[in-house]
Amino acid sequence: MKNSITVKRATAPRTTAFSALAPPAAILVALVITWQVAVMAAGVQPAILPSPQRILQQGWEARTTIWDNTLPTLQETFLGFAVSLTVAWTLAILIDFSPWLRRALVPLLVASQAIPIIAIAPLIVIWFGFGMLPKTIVIALVTFFPVTVGLIDGFNRTDREAINLLRSMGANRWKQFVYVRLPSALPSFFTALRIGIAYAVTGAIFAEYVGAERGLGIYMAMMKNSFRTDLVLAAVAVTALVSVCLFLLTYVAERAIIPWHSKERRSWHG
Amino acid sequence: MKNSITVKRATAPRTTAFSALAPPAAILVALVITWQVAVMAAGVQPAILPSPQRILQQGWEARTTIWDNTLPTLQETFLGFAVSLTVAWTLAILIDFSPWLRRALVPLLVASQAIPIIAIAPLIVIWFGFGMLPKTIVIALVTFFPVTVGLIDGFNRTDREAINLLRSMGANRWKQFVYVRLPSALPSFFTALRIGIAYAVTGAIFAEYVGAERGLGIYMAMMKNSFRTDLVLAAVAVTALVSVCLFLLTYVAERAIIPWHSKERRSWHG
C-alpha cells in the first residue's frame, strides 16, 4: 500500500518541477534582458549601475575571493542560527509550561522586535568585540522571534481533546508535552524555520557590516568603497542564492523529520 | 441584544488590561533595576553602557531634538508603508486573479526576501538620492512581503463552497472577489498589517542610516559617533515606543473596519 503511493508519485516531480520553474524563470529572464538593454542604451557608468552581463563576468573572475568570503558568512549563519534555535526552543517550552511566563514574556518578545537592531548593532560590537559572539548575537536577535512565535503557536495548536485523552490515560504535564504537544508543534516549527533561515543569512551579512574581518558583508562593503558596484551585486546574488538553498534545505529536513506530515497532506489529494 | 453584549463587555477591559500588563511590567522593571545596579556597581563608562537613569535624564533634556527627529521618521514611515500597502494589494489581487502570475511571482517574491537590503541600500541612495524616494523604497522593500503573503493567504482562505454558492448565483470572478474573497481576506490582512507596521518603523530608521537629512536614524548615527550612547539608547526607546503604538493602532483599525470579526470571535466564548 505504501509502495504504490511512493511509486505513483515518483514520476510526478520532474514534470511539476519544470512547470513550476518556467513562469518565474520567464519573468526573471525578461527583467534581466530589460536591465541589460537599458544600461547599454543609456550608457550608465558601471560604478552606478552595472549591466547583468558585467556582473556575471566580473563576478566569475572574482569567484575565488567571493567563495573565500562566503565560507565565514556561512559559518556565522549556522552558529548564529543554532543559538537562535536553542533560545527559541527554550523560550517556547518555558512559555508553554508556565502561563505566568506566557503573559510576562510574550508582550516583551513582541516589543523586542520594535528595537531597531541597526542602532544597537554597533553597541553590540563595542560590548562583545568582533569575533563570533557579536555576529551570533545579531543573527539570533534577528531570527529567534519568528521561530519562537512559530513554536508557541504550534504548541497551542495541539488539539485540546488530544490533551484530554492523554490526561484520561494519566499522563502528567511532561508526558502530555512529549507525546502530543511536541509532535503537534513540529509542522509549525518547520514553517517558522523557513522564515528564520532566510533572515539568518541577511542577518549575518548585516552583522558583518558592523564589524568583521572576512565574509560576504565585509566584502560587499569593501567593494562598494572601491566603486565596484558590479562585485557588490555579484555578492548580493551569491547571498540570495545561499539563502534560497538553505530555505529549500528546510523542506528536505522536514521530510526527513516529520515524514507523516507531508505524506498525510498528500493523501488528501487522492 | 447587541447592546447587552456591549454592556456586558464594557467592564471587562479594565481588569484584564491590568492583569495583562502586570507580568511583563514586572519583568521589565526587574531588568531595568538590575541594569542600573550593575552599571553603578561596575562603574561602567557611560559611553560604553549608560545607566537607565542617565538615558532617561539625558533623553528628557534632549527631548526637543529627539522630537524634531521623530517627526520626519514618522512621515517616512507612513509614506513608505502606504506605498508598501498599495504594492501589496496590487500584487495580491493580480496573483489572486491569475494562476499564471501566481506561479510566476510567488517564487520571485520569496527570493526577493533573500536579498540583503543592507548591501543594496547604499546603492538605492546613489540611484535615487536623498529625498523621500529612497526611504520609501527601503521601507516598502522591507514591509511589502509579509503584507502581500498575508493577503494572498487570506484570499485563499476563502471557503471553496462560498465561492460555489456565489457562482451558483451567477457571480463572475470580479463579483466573487468583491462579495467573498475580499471580506474573507481582511482578518488575515490585519494580522499581516501588524507585522508590517512593526517592520516599517525599523525600516525607516534603517533607510535613514543609509542617508538622510533628519530623522531618528540619522540622529542615532550622529549621537553614536559623538559617543553619546545614552542618547542613542534614548532614541532607540522612542523608536520602540512609536512601533508599539502603531502596532496597537492596528487593533483599533481592525475593530473599526471589520467589527464582525472580533465580535464573532468573542461570541464563541459564551
Added chain:
Amino acid sequence: SATGTASSTALTPVAFALDWTPNTNHTGLYVALEKGYFTQAGLEVKVLPYSQSSTDALINAGSADFGISFQDTATFAAAAGVRNISVMSVLQHDATAIGVLASRDDIRSPKDLDGKTLGLADPSATFPTEASDVIKNDGGTGEFRKITLGTSAYEALYAGKVDFTSAFTTWEGIDAALRGTPMKFFALHDYGLPDQYSVIVEANRAWTAKHPAATAQFVQALQKGYQYAADRPDAAAKILIDANPGAFENTELVYQSQKKLSASYLKDANGKVGTQTAETWQQLADFLYRAGLLADEDGKPLTTALDTSTLFTEHYLNEK
C-alpha cells in the same frame, strides 16, 4: 545670526555631503551657513549628513553636488573611473595618522604593528596599503589583521579591542586625551609617504560645467567660511557647536581642535585657505601608483601613472 534676507530671486539649491558626523573639519561650512554667505551668493545649501555611502560615490552619482572627501580616496576613485573634481583643499597637510593608545608600551614604532589588528574607521581602500608601506619602511613585514568596524573603530581602540587605527590627530587625538586615554601617532609622511591634503572639497564635474557661476559662488562662500575659521578659531568653534546641538558632549574638544587646525592646517604659506598644488596631487598619485593600489574600473592595476592635473582646480577660488 545673519541668515540672509530672502531675496525675490530663486536660490540655486546645492546638496553638500559630509564625510563624518560634524567636526572641526566642517567648521567653515557651518560658518558660511550661519553667517549667510551662501544665501548672499544666491545659494540654498542643504547638508547631507554622514551615511553608509561614501561622499565620492554620492557626488559621482549626482546625489550630492559637493562634499567633503580626502585626497587619497579621491585619487583612488579617479583611477576607478569616478569623475569628481576637487575644488578646494580644507587641510593643507595630512592631519591623519596611525593612532595607537599611548599606554601601549609594546608599540614603539610602526614595525611593532606587524601581526597586530587594524580597526578600520571605514572600509577605505587606501589606508591599509598606506599603513603597510609605513611599516615596511620602518623595517617590518607590513602584515596585520584588518577589521572593518565603521564608526565603532575608535571605541574599539579605547577598549583595547583593536591595536591601531587611522585617526585625525586634530580630532580623535584630542578627544582621546580629553577622555583620559591618550593616543600616540605615527604620521605617514614621517615614514616615506608624501604629505597630502587629508581633507578636500569635491564637486560633481557635470554640475560644475552646468553651473559655472554658482560653482564659483559656492566655493568662494565656503572658502570665506574656512578663512573665518582660520582667523577666529574660538568664534568659529562656537558657531559649529551651536549649529549641532547635542553632538558634542565635551565642547572643549571643539575649541582645542579648532585652535590646532587654525594654527597649523588651514592656511597655506601665504595665509590663504583652500589652495591646492599640482605637486601635492601628483606626488601622492605617483606613490599610490607605485604601491600598485590604483586600479581601473575593472579592478585591473593601472599600467601607466595617473595624470592628476584634471582632478583638481583652483579656478573657482577667490583671487584675493
Added chain:
Amino acid sequence: MAEATPPKIELRGIGKSFPLGRGQVRSVLDDIAFSAQPGEFVAVIGPSGCGKSTMFNIMAGLETANSGEVLVDGDVVTGQHKHFAYMPQKDLLFPWRSILENTSLGLEVAGETKKTARARAGSFFAAFGLSGFEDAHPYELSGGMRQRAALLRTVVQGRDVLLLDEPFGALDSLTRTDMQSWLQGVWSQNAWTAVLITHDIREAIYLADRVVVLSARPASVRLNLTIDLLRPRELSMTTSAEFAGYERTLLATLHKETLPPRGP
C-alpha cells in the same frame, strides 16, 4: 417520447469523470437519469463520496458534465445556472453581512439594486420565523435560525428548482427534527420544486415525494422509490409500519452497495 407536459427538470445520461493527471481518471457519475415534476420534492441518497454533490454542481452549472443533458420544462439548459438555486450543507452566512444583507445576496449578485433586493428578502422574514433579526449578524443566531436564513437566501432568488445539499447535516438531531417539520410546512405553502441530498434515510422518507438511491462511485440510479405517505406528515408517522417498510427497502438497497472503492 415527448410527453404532454414535460417534467419541471430532467437529467438525461449524465456522466462525469475527473482527470487525475498522468492519464488516470476518476469516474464519478455514470449515466444518471431522473426527473422531478413541478412542485415535486425529490430526495437523493447514496453512499458517501458517490458523487451527489458533483451531480448538483453539474445541475447548477458549476461543473461541466462529460455527457448527458439537463432539461428544465423540456428545454436543454446544461451549463446554465439561472434555473437552480443552491443551498450548501454549511449555512455559509457571511459574518460581515447582516442577516437581511445575507439573504438578499443572490438578488444583489443578479443585479438588483440593494433596496429592491432587501425589500424582497425582507418580505420572507415572517414566514421563515426570522422577524426582528434583519439587522442581527450571523453569530447572534442559533443553528436552526441560521439554517432557515440560508434557505431564505436560496428561495428568494425565485429560481425554478431548489437544490438542497444536506441542509441539516450539521445540526444536532433535535434541532434537525424541528427543522424538518418546519421545512415541510413552508414547502407545502409554496409551489417549489426541490431536490434534497441527504445521508439520513428517515429525513428522505419524511420529506420527499420520491427517493432516488444512487450506487457507490461511479454513481448511477439504483432505485427510484415513490413515497405514498399522506401530507402533512406528522412526527408520529415515522414510527408507523408504512414508514418502516420504506425504510427497510431503502436500507436494503443501500447495504447492497459495497463500500466506496478506495484508490484513484
Added chain:
Amino acid sequence: MAEATPPKIELRGIGKSFPLGRGQVRSVLDDIAFSAQPGEFVAVIGPSGCGKSTMFNIMAGLETANSGEVLVDGDVVTGQHKHFAYMPQKDLLFPWRSILENTSLGLEVAGETKKTARARAGSFFAAFGLSGFEDAHPYELSGGMRQRAALLRTVVQGRDVLLLDEPFGALDSLTRTDMQSWLQGVWSQNAWTAVLITHDIREAIYLADRVVVLSARPASVRLNLTIDLLRPRELSMTTSAEFAGYERTLLATLHKETLPPRGP
C-alpha cells in the same frame, strides 16, 4: 441503602458550574445520578450543549465537580482517572504514530515498556479487524477502521469502564450502521461496562441496555429507560414495533425539553 453487590459505577448528586468571570457562573450539571451494573451498556442522550461531555470529564477525573461523587464497585473514586478509559468523538489518532503505536499509547503512558505495550495492543488487532495494519499510518485507514483503532486504544487500557463520547458522530450513516453492529459484536464477546454518549436515538436503543435522558442545561436525569430487546440485535429490529415504541418515548421526552437557553 448499601446493596449486596454494588453497581460497577455510580454517580451521586454530581453538580458542576463554570465561573464566567465577573461573578457570573454557568450552571451545567445539576444533581446528576445514575449507575451501571457490571457488563451493562448505558447510553446517555440529551440536548446539544447540556453537559454530557462535562459529565464524562468529571468521571474521567479531567474536571472537578462542585458536588457529588463518583463510585466504582462501591468505592468513592471522585477525581481519580484510573478506572475510566475514554474515547472521544474525533478518533484523535496521532499522524506521527503507526496504528500499533497509537493503540498502545495508553499503556506506554501508564509506564509499560514499549515492547509489552505493543505486544498487548497487537493481540487485539485480529478481533478489531485491523490485522495487517499494525505499521500503517492513520491517513492510510478508512473512517470506520480509524474508529475501530480508537476503540482498540481505549479498551486495551484494561480499565473498569469505557466512556464513549459520540464515537460515531463523525461517520456517514452507512459506515455508522456498520460500526454499530460491529461494536455490538465485540461488546457481547467481552465483559465491558460501557457508557455511550450519543445524539442518535436509534443508536442508543440499538446498542444500550439502558438509556439515560438528560434535560437541557443545567442537566439532570429526566428519564432512565430500560431497553428490553433481545441480543444479538439485528438491523431489521430497528423497524420493529417494540423499537418504535422506545423511540417514541425517547422522542417525546426529549422534545419536552426546551431548546437550550442562550446566554451565560
